[in-house]
Amino acid sequence: MTHDGMSSLQIAKQLRKVVSERTVRRWQHMYRSTDTIDLKTPAGRPRIIRTKSLIRKVKNRFIYKGRQSARKLVNSRGISKGTIGRIIHEDLHLHAYRVIVESILNDEHKQRRVSFTYWYFELGGIFNRQNDRVYAPSRYYADEHKGTKPTAKFPKKTYGMACGIEKWSFTSNYL
Template identity: 40%
Template sequence: MKSKELQQLVLSKHESGDSIAKIFRDLNGAISYDTVRRWCNMIEKTGAIQLSAPPGPPRIIRTKQMFEKVKSRLKQKKKVSSRILAHAISISRTSVRRILRDDRQYHAYKMRVVPLLEVNCQEADKAGGRKQNRKFSDKIMVWLGVFPLVILGKESMNHERYIKNVLPVALKYGNEMFGNDWIFQQENATAHTHILTQQWSQEHFPMFIDKDHWPQNSPDLNPLDYCIWDEFVSHINWNNIQLKVTLIHELKRAAKKIRLQVVFESCNKWTNRLYRLK
């Protein structure tokens, strides 16, 4: 029902003696209660419903004639975009969008592309769904130094495991290779900086660099982190790794491929850096 028809209906009902509430109920929500009350007040004051014209100049683009042009163009079987439609009827693309969205209440329909499942996929879904096998679902902890590669298992490293399984190995091989004239250095991991780890290292190693003196920002003084581990990883053939067993085998093979020249150069840089710090 158009606005003029609603105005005539409200006018006739008000002249018949219907209340504002009854008029609102009879219109079944076509207009709001406040609008019905405002129109009834106009009728009582002036005898008619006189609505003021909207502010601003009259419309020259979004008119009824333009609405019909857009509507007729959209009824054609050939699909058309807002850019092509704007060019065809000689108005801006913004005006076309306002007509479609605000005036005609049209919304863009975005087609979603979904995979077309084969018969075997559908049967698999009915049986409980297809599940992917993740590579490297198991993880292991690796430790390497001046001794053979140590595999510690998949559990996370804490200070208890570090003191029990790692530090005694480092102490054993360090004493066998250097006697009592060597320094133990480690990086700033949580298991390394724990108070019990620091205490054990201070009591057992001939010399020890504690967490407060570890040079974390110096590549030359951290050869394992900045050099040896990179050399180690570069020799790993990741395409051969499918299971935990193959991962361990590949790690052991790569450890034997570490070039002695790289180790010697890293140690020389470490020594030269110490001399410069004196």
């Protein structure tokens, strides 16, 4: 279009105002000087924080340290929470998955679960799974790499609670 002698205003009108006249003028200037409109350097402010070296350091931290929280990365690297979030999600394509707590059961425990109505409550609050995350590209990968946390069948402070219903009355709970 520039070779045809069209002005930047005419080109902008033909593009139906998708791009501004100023952008068309900039493209024409770049085309006249370099015969291409490819950008040599990205327009705008240069990256000073989210560099390739920082992305590599964060990736290595996840590889070698295993379970790592974004908050710990923010504190150790001295950068903002948003920057770490963009590095994790946009650059490394990782997602946060909750750690799954699995019971270690043997055959006897499985039989007990089937034959009795017992509920076990852990009162210690030793493991708070809502704050523990594993960053991985998929749930399958997270499960393979420290995404499951085995726990004992009977924790330290455990109470068994049973409830019985008779024909005409409801028996109370006993410990």
